[in-house]
Structures are given as structure tokens and as C-alpha cells.
Amino acid sequence: MDFSVTSVVTSRFFRGFSSSTPGNRMLPILIELTYNLALLVALSTVSGFIGDRFPGRGGALLQGLLFGAAAVIGMLNPLILAPGLIFDGRSVMISLGGLFFGPLTAAISTAMAMALRIAQGGTGMPMGVSVIVVSALLGWAFHRRAQGRKLEITTPRLLLFGLTVHVAMLLCAFTLPSSVALDVIKHIGPPVLLVYPLATVLIGKILSDNLGRARFLAALTKSEAQLKEAQALAHLGSWELVPPGNRLHWSDETWRILGLTPRNEPADYQRFLERVHPEDREQVDRAYRESLRDERDIYEIEHRVVRPSGEIRQVLERCGHERDASGRVLRSLGMILDVTELKTAEEHLRRVSEELRQRNEELERFIYSVSHDLKSPLVTFKTFLGFLRQDHRAGSRENMEKDMDFMAGAAAKMERLLEDLLEMSRIGRLDKAPTRIELGELVEAALATVAGPIAERGVEVRSELPELCLYGDRLRLERLWQNLIDNAVKYLGEQAAPRVEIGVEKMVGETIFFVRDNGLGIDPYHQRKVFGLFEKIDAKSPGSGLGLALAKRIVELYHGRIWVESAGPGRGACFRFTLPDALREPEEFRS
Structure with a gap:
């Protein structure tokens, strides 16, 4: 509100204005103010959109442009009560911009409004500029106070703020000649102090609600992100199943645990069962359905899931049901925890x-x-x-x-x-870097070390070996075959045609090596003990009783297993073993 004509014209206006009835004075003010305030309410909604999309200094700059534009629009379409007497919403918009969005918003909107008011000129220009500056300063001052004390912008505080700004606005009338200033305050003061603080409260509440909603959404988004991160770190997923229709929702981590792409395909109970290991599927489905039928509110089960890649994971599921008064299930809530590493650690322990x-x-x-x-x-x-x-x-x-x-x-x-x-x-650890060894070459070296006993006993050695490379400590692997061959020769007994066979059997997912003889054989009791330290089938036999124990240790170094098969005394024996790590080609050998 300000003046842009001479005091003579203004005095004539006020004489006519004062002679009119109160109802005639207030009605045009209220109509025009309602129009202007409707515009301000619409612009405050746009402000909420900016606050949602552009937080930080960029948002404050855009808010400044928006509030400045709102002030300028109000100034270009004011309520003119008489030549020079102008009503508009600049004080409301500029002060609220500073209150809610800080000094940057206040400065930009102030600069825009001041530029227009100075361009408009007139004797009321000092008052108009003063109103703009005072509104911005009061908005910034209240903003700083609210931020410093972390005060919530409530309705009473908005009303107090609106009264303060518009009392200050009326005091700016003293930039006019004193006689005019008093007339302005006398005739315009009541409607200004009635309508403008209420407008401040109305628009302020919209802005406050927008900011509160934005803060709530930001906090919710942050909370969801933290929950997702926590679930990912803990390998803990969640799910919700709502009948009828069995609408199923999986958290992102649940999708990852199952090895599926989040939301690439709809989640449903059947899709979940497809990922359960075939051996566990019936048990998992039965546990869920029995919990519904038996009115168990909570149950848990451990089972395996098979990812599309074929990887098997061990999971722990816990499910709870929410029921109505009749016991009907309203929804089922559950969690799925990937315990593969835990189970691996337990097995290792x-x-x-x-x-x-x-x-x-x-x-x-x-x-x-x-x-x-x-x-x-x-x-x-x-x-x-x-x-x-x-x-x-x-x-x-x-x-x-x-x-x-x-x-x-x-x-x-x-x-x-x-x-x-x-x-x-x-023997207990592998310190040497692995080397590539041909299996045939390895067995020939082992046979050479026991060539004396073989020749002395006239043993027939049959060796049918595929072309196969092993990777590891050559001396230890050679010692493994040497001990097993030496043991076979040692316990051939008085066979007329002693024979030792060395070979490889390819099984599904496993390669098994063997050393077989047609010698004395081993009774079931001794089969359990042959790999122990100092264990000998015949106490009078030569040797220390450490050969098979050493062989077992070497096999275990390569995460393999070794066992003996024999039909009994006089039926020969076959020692079988695996060497998974020795068959795995190290990275440095790949070209």
C-alpha cells in the first residue's frame, strides 16, 4: 500500500472516502483483497511444488523469484481506492518469503518488487519502497529467530507475525506528509490490520503445511533408504501377503536374496515357491498353510532357495499373521534372513x-x-x-x-x-606357489621311488590315466601317490599274481582317484582306523604306521576326502580320494 499522487488529490479523496458509509468503504476493499489473496494462495501452492523438487539454495533462489513475481503481479493489479491509494499483497508475500525460506528468498523478491516500485515513481514511492524493505527485514528476523530456537511456526505465531509486519507497514506511512500519513492510518489501518494478518495466517499455514509435508516426505524417504541399506547390510528382507488374491509385496532385499531383479516381474507366492529348493518346497508350503489353519500367529522355518544362476542359499524365514476377531487372516507379514555365511561359519567351526x-x-x-x-x-x-x-x-x-x-x-x-x-x-599348510603337474608324470615319479619293492615282489602295475593336470606342491602330491602305492605293495601278501591298479574315475561333479590291489584286504573294523597315526593292520609289518596318515593329511590340504573300500580279508583293497583344489586351475595359469 502506498501513494503516487499529490497530497491535494489525496486530501480530496479522503474527504469523499470519510463521508461514505463504513459498509461502502469496506466492501470494495474486501472484494479486491479476496481476488489478490486468491492469487497469493495459488502461488503458495506452486511454492510447495518448488520446495518438493528443489531443496537447498537452488530452491531458495526459485522461491525468491516466485515470491518476487507474486509481489509484482499484486502491484500491477492493485486495489486502487482513489488516485494514489494502492492496496496489494507485496507485504504479505515478501515477509512470508523471508520467514519460510530465509534471506536469499527475501533479497530476490525485495529486489524485484523495489525495481517495479521505483519504476512506477510518484510521491508514494518512498512509502512503497519502505514497506518492501521492512517486510523483508521482518521476515528474515523472524526466520532467524525461529531457526535459532527451533520454533514451530504455529497459527498464533503467524498471526503475531502478520500484525507486526502490517503495523510496521502502517508506520511507513510517516514517510508521507504528516497530515496525509495520519489520514492513511486512520482510514486504512482498520481494514489492513483486519485482513492482511489473516491473509498472512492463511497463506502461512499453506506454506507451513507444504514445508511440513516436504519434511515428512524427506524424512520418510531417508527412513526408507536407511531401512533398505540396513536390510542389504544384514541380508534381511521383508514381505507382506494380503488375502484375498494373495497380493504379495517383497522388499528390495527379498528380491536380491532370491536372486531376482526387483520389480522386474510381479511378486507372487507361486514365484516364491519356485525359488525354494525342490527338497524343501513341500515342507515350506506345508508350514505356511498349517500356520493359517492352526491359527498360529508366528512360526519360523529354515530352508534353502535356489537362485536362477543355480547358486543355493540358506535362509531363515519368520512369519506372523494379523487376524480379525473371527480369526480370519487379514494379512501375513514376514522376514527372510540369508544365513548362508552364518551356516558356512558354523560348519567351518x-x-x-x-x-x-x-x-x-x-x-x-x-x-x-x-x-x-x-x-x-x-x-x-x-x-x-x-x-x-x-x-x-x-x-x-x-x-x-x-x-x-x-x-x-x-x-x-x-x-x-x-x-x-x-x-x-x-604337513598342515601349503606355503609353496602351485605348479602345473601332469598326472601321468606324477604317478611315474611315485612308482620310481618304490620300484625296488615292486620288482622284488614281481608286482604287475596297471596304470590307465587320462590326460589331466594337477596344480599344487609337486613333492607332496608325489608323496601322496608314493605312500598309497607303497602301502598296496606292502600288503599284497602271498599272491601268486600280485597286482596294483592306478586310475581315475569321472563321476558327476567329481573326479575320484584310486589305488587298488588284490592283496590281504582289510576287515571292517580296521577300515575305520587305517588313517590314524601309527595304525598298522599287522603290528609285525614294516613301516612306522604313518604312511596313510600322511596321505590323509595331504588330501585334506586340498579340501578332499579319502576312504578305503574292501570286501574283507583276502579280498584286496581300494583306496579312493579326491583333490578338488588341485584340479582347480589358479588364475596365474590362465591365458
Whole structure:
């Protein structure tokens, strides 16, 4: 509101204005103000759209342009009560822009409104410019106070703010000649203080609701993003099933756990069952349907799911039902937790615990056997040392030679035992970089080390091997075949046609190596014990009883398994084993 004509014209207007009835004075003001305020309400809705789409400084700049445009439109289409007496909504828009969106919005809208008012000129220009500046300053001041104290912009605060701004606006009339200023305040003050604060409250509430809604949506979006991130980190998905129609909703993580693309295809119960492992499918479906029928509110089940890639994951599902008073299910809510890594860790812990138990048992046998096996050659050595002294005194050179042969045999036995023990202690980890080894070449090297016993017994060796490469520690893999072949030759017995077969069997998803003989065979009782430390089928047989234990350790280094098959004594034996890690080509060998 301001003046743009001389005080003479204005005084004439006020004489006519004051002589009219109150109803005649207020009606045109209310009609025109309602029109202007309707425009302001529409623009405030656009402000809400900007607030939703453009947060931050970019949004504040656009808000400044919007509020400046609203002020300019109001100034170009004002309520003119008389030549020079102008009513418009600039004070409402500029002050609210500063209150809700801060100094940048206030500065831009102020600059736009001031530019127009200065261009319009007239004697009322100082008042018009003053109203613009004061509205902006008060909006910014209230904004800073609300931000600093984190005050909610309530209806009473908006009313107080509107009264403050428009009392200040009326005081700006004193930039006019004093006589005119008093007439302005006297005649325009009541409608201004009645309508403009109410307009401030109305538009302010719309803006406040828009901002509140925007903040709520932002908080909701952030919360949803945090929930999705938390579900992804925890591998925890959620789902909701609503009858009738069994409308199913999966969270993004549920889609990922099942190995599907989120929302690429509609979620439904049948699609879920298709992803359940075939061996678990009936159990999972039955558990869900029984929970509906038996009125169980909560149940949980562990099962496997098969992703489209073929990968199998282990999951834990927990489901709850929401029912009405009659017990009818209104909706089912559930969670699905990928526990594959947990189950893998549990299985690893179980294997480690079992291995530790076995090692403890082996350690006990080791201590006993070492004390026994080392003591035996030492006793022999000590005994024949005494015989050697006696024969030396007697001058019996022939007996001295026999005594020394017994002592040498005892020393050799101790040496073999110590070598086997050292080899056992070294096996436990793979330190060397893997090398590529042809299977045929590996078996030939192992056969060469036991060529003496093979030739001595006249053993027929059959070796039918495919072209196959292994990757690993050559010496250990050679020792594996050497120990198994040596064991086969050692226990051939008195066969007229002793035979050892070495080969490979290709099974579904697995390659099995074997060393088979037609020798003494192994009864079922000893089959469970042959891979233990110092275990020998015949206590009188040569060797330390560590050969098969060493073979087992080497196989386990490559995450394989080894077992023996025998129909019983006199029926021969077949040692089978797998070496999955030795068959897996390392990255450095791929070209």
C-alpha cells in the first residue's frame, strides 16, 4: 500500500472516502483483497511444488523469484481506492518469503518488487519502497529467530507475525506528509490490520503445511533408504501377503536374496515357491498353510532357495499373521534372513572342532607310539652294544659284525620314524606357489621311488590315466601317490599274481582317484582306523604306521576326502580320494 499522487488529490479523496458509509468503504476493499489473496494462495501452492523438487539454495533462489513475481503481479493489479491509494499483497508475500525460506528468498523478491516500485515513481514511492524493505527485514528476523530456537511456526505465531509486519507497514506511512500519513492510518489501518494478518495466517499455514509435508516426505524417504541399506547390510528382507488374491509385496532385499531383479516381474507366492529348493518346497508350503489353519500367529522355518544362476542359499524365514476377531487372516507379514555365511561359519567351526578333537586323539596316540617305537630300537641298540663289548673282549669278529648289523638296523628304524614324524609336522599348510603337474608324470615319479619293492615282489602295475593336470606342491602330491602305492605293495601278501591298479574315475561333479590291489584286504573294523597315526593292520609289518596318515593329511590340504573300500580279508583293497583344489586351475595359469 502506498501513494503516487499529490497530497491535494489525496486530501480530496479522503474527504469523499470519510463521508461514505463504513459498509461502502469496506466492501470494495474486501472484494479486491479476496481476488489478490486468491492469487497469493495459488502461488503458495506452486511454492510447495518448488520446495518438493528443489531443496537447498537452488530452491531458495526459485522461491525468491516466485515470491518476487507474486509481489509484482499484486502491484500491477492493485486495489486502487482513489488516485494514489494502492492496496496489494507485496507485504504479505515478501515477509512470508523471508520467514519460510530465509534471506536469499527475501533479497530476490525485495529486489524485484523495489525495481517495479521505483519504476512506477510518484510521491508514494518512498512509502512503497519502505514497506518492501521492512517486510523483508521482518521476515528474515523472524526466520532467524525461529531457526535459532527451533520454533514451530504455529497459527498464533503467524498471526503475531502478520500484525507486526502490517503495523510496521502502517508506520511507513510517516514517510508521507504528516497530515496525509495520519489520514492513511486512520482510514486504512482498520481494514489492513483486519485482513492482511489473516491473509498472512492463511497463506502461512499453506506454506507451513507444504514445508511440513516436504519434511515428512524427506524424512520418510531417508527412513526408507536407511531401512533398505540396513536390510542389504544384514541380508534381511521383508514381505507382506494380503488375502484375498494373495497380493504379495517383497522388499528390495527379498528380491536380491532370491536372486531376482526387483520389480522386474510381479511378486507372487507361486514365484516364491519356485525359488525354494525342490527338497524343501513341500515342507515350506506345508508350514505356511498349517500356520493359517492352526491359527498360529508366528512360526519360523529354515530352508534353502535356489537362485536362477543355480547358486543355493540358506535362509531363515519368520512369519506372523494379523487376524480379525473371527480369526480370519487379514494379512501375513514376514522376514527372510540369508544365513548362508552364518551356516558356512558354523560348519567351518564344527569341522575345526572335530579336527581339533581328532588332533588331540592323535597327539595322545602319538605320544604313546613315539615313546614305544623310539624305545624299541633304543633297547635293541643298547642290548647289542653290550653284546658288542662282550664279543670285542672275546675277540669274536664274526659276532661283532652281527652285533653292528643289528645296531645299524635299529638306527635305521629310528631314522625312518624321525623322518616320518618331521614330514607329519610339516604337513598342515601349503606355503609353496602351485605348479602345473601332469598326472601321468606324477604317478611315474611315485612308482620310481618304490620300484625296488615292486620288482622284488614281481608286482604287475596297471596304470590307465587320462590326460589331466594337477596344480599344487609337486613333492607332496608325489608323496601322496608314493605312500598309497607303497602301502598296496606292502600288503599284497602271498599272491601268486600280485597286482596294483592306478586310475581315475569321472563321476558327476567329481573326479575320484584310486589305488587298488588284490592283496590281504582289510576287515571292517580296521577300515575305520587305517588313517590314524601309527595304525598298522599287522603290528609285525614294516613301516612306522604313518604312511596313510600322511596321505590323509595331504588330501585334506586340498579340501578332499579319502576312504578305503574292501570286501574283507583276502579280498584286496581300494583306496579312493579326491583333490578338488588341485584340479582347480589358479588364475596365474590362465591365458
